[in-house]
């Protein structure tokens with residue numbers, strides 16, 4: 001039999017690297033296997049990395065990690081065809097080291113760096129190697145089979161951090177094929193633009209970043225969002241909708257991105273930029289109810305592989321990291337007990353359900369379903385809001401009180417009073 | 433048999449850009465890789481080791497990050513890897529590089545006598561092909577360039593039979609050991625490394641030497657000081673223009689083609705010197 005490890009981690013994304021790092025720090029013998037040419041080579045993310053969960057893994061990571069800009073402004077756009085209602089928050093406190101909130105990142109660089117920290121802590125990383133399946137003996141996962149010659153390798157615990165598709169999790173029967181409403185298909189582009197232009201157009205200085213989340217016409221009124229984030233000298237722009245909306249509305253993701261890039265509200269911001277990279281990826285958006293079994297005999301699932309994404313707040317990487325850390329802590333304890341059975345590893349499940357991750361997912365467990373079933377939130381209310389704002393701000397001699405009445409009347413006329421009330425209640429219930 | 437392979441870290445020239453202002457390679461624009469010809473060289477050494485037994489070492493000159501290609505060589509199957517890394521080596525042309533590498537090889541030979549040195553045909557970021565023969569000359573062993581097959585190793589007579597690529601066809605020669613080969617890509621297929629090699633490479637710590645670790649070094653021959661080469665100019669070759677598509681019936685197309693050819697007929701007349 002070939003060499004045996006304490007832990008094999010499959011996939012060097014944020015979840016896998018966090019888990020490998022934590023295990024290696026406590027002296028476990030860790031093998032981290034990544035199919036890409038290097039960690040992050042094919043990984044995709046809009047680009048907002050949260051400080052808190054990263055800091056718990058690597059204190060003061062911002063001094064060393066390849067980050068783009070600390071985000072000091074978050075904007076939300078309710079966009080119609082030729083207008084936008086915008087709100088947001090900009091705070092200079094977020095530009096100060098003590099108060100950094102989150103950062104924009106380019107994953108190809110960030111993941112590579114993050115994995116290198118796991119390696120420094122003692123994990124072994126091998127790239128360009130695909131794990132084909134878990135090796136199961138007597139109902140227990142005992143290792144993995146890779147696509148390389150002599151490719152079997154064994155460990156006490158196998159951690160599946162293989163991302164949203166988690167073929168390995170499916171093979172073990174932990175989860176089923178996705179329903180089209182459980183995943184969003186997102187396409188994005190990295191657009192190179194000189195730093196000065198970015199600073200001018202977004203009203204920033206060199207070390208300040210801005211994020212814009214765009215609802216409404218960005219997805220042609222379908223359930224989904226678009227985003228535009230500032231890097232040092234490039235922009236990340238992307239758009240996605242649930243697979244089911246895409247099928248229903250016969251949308252092609254590439255057309256949608258094209259539409260967004262040519263939208264009169266967006267185009268001036270990206271004008272003159274040079275397209276540097278084009279990426280497409282799935283996001284698990286099923287939320288609470290789609291989270292599969294996360295621990296078995298000799299195996300745990302973390303990150304996207306366990307469908308841990310809060311779509312409403314576009315939080316994924318942080319949940320990936322935290323779940324990786326919790327799994328690692330569980331494995332370290334299991335090692336002390338020398339018990340890697342499902343009941344021993346289920347401690348990870350408990351930690352997960354006790355943490356912000358499952359609490360947040362629980363809070364929004366009906367949100368996606370509500371918004372998918374009742375598309376009016378995206379395709380009716382957003383245009384209505386735009387019309388209302390236009391009316392409200394147009395100075396035409398009508399008294400403001402009359403204007404408010406008129407606005408309310410036109411909204412209730414379009415949807416009916418009862419319906420509006422129902423819609424509001426439903427939306428409140430979904431996110432309360 | 434102890435085979436030592438000289439390897440170089442190069443920018444992936446399939447993607448690299450030339451900085452139009454300075455006319456130098458913008459090395460940040462492309463990832464650093466093991467020179468593809470050198471990968472074949474390591475693979476050949478590993479193949480010969482499997483055939484006749486022995487040890488495969490690799491040696492490289494470069495910055496500390498070049499340990500990445502030593503790891504890559506271990507993935508392919510090398511046993512040991514040496515990196516000579518020192519500011520004194522920086523800015524070396526092919527003359528200074530072959531000098532430094534020959535000194536490293538002399539040092540390796542003290543640990544274990546060398547029977548064969550293998551280099552790639554050339555590095556893809558320079559395409560000169562001078563370092564291999566330069567090393568052979570300094571070590572006073574025969575250089576055998578453009579090798580496409582190592583047909584036979586006759587250990588007891590210290591000889592190898594080798595197939596070399598020529599401009600037209602090939603030749604089969606016999607060389608004494610030790611000798612130095614530079615190899616073409618056709619010599620072998622770089623194999624998909626077995627998992628145990630990958631794990632060994634992930635653990636492997638390269639042996640790093642500075643100038644002080646080498647013996648009898650004439651420092652004037654190192655780095656920029658030892659490099660008489662001057663690069664006059666560097667430019668991207670012009671993009672080829674797209675072809676012309678001829679439409680119409682077969683007859684029309686042929687006529688159009690004839691017209692086009694007649695316009696350019698000077699291209700087809702033999703140039704004679706006066």
Ligand SMILES: Cc1cc2nc3c(=O)[nH]c(=O)nc-3n(C[C@H](O)[C@H](O)[C@H](O)COP(=O)(O)OP(=O)(O)OC[C@H]3O[C@@H](n4cnc5c(N)ncnc54)[C@H](O)[C@@H]3O)c2cc1C
Pocket residue numbers: 010011012013014015016033034035036039040042043044045046047048049050129130131132161162163164186187188238281282283302303304305308309314315316317318320
């Ligand atoms: C367009 C888009 C925008 C997003 N924006 C944000 C955002 O702004 N902020 C945020 O926090 N989250 C965002 N997310 C979500 C976030 O990207 C994910 O939640 C996060 O990457 C999950 O990390 P992970 O490590 O679980 O999976 P991944 O990052 O997908 O990593 C999985 C790794 O496993 C490897 N792998 C897979 N299968 C195998 C195998 N069989 N063998 C070996 N290796 C394998 C892959 O190559 C990959 O490196 C976004 C997602 C998308 C698609």
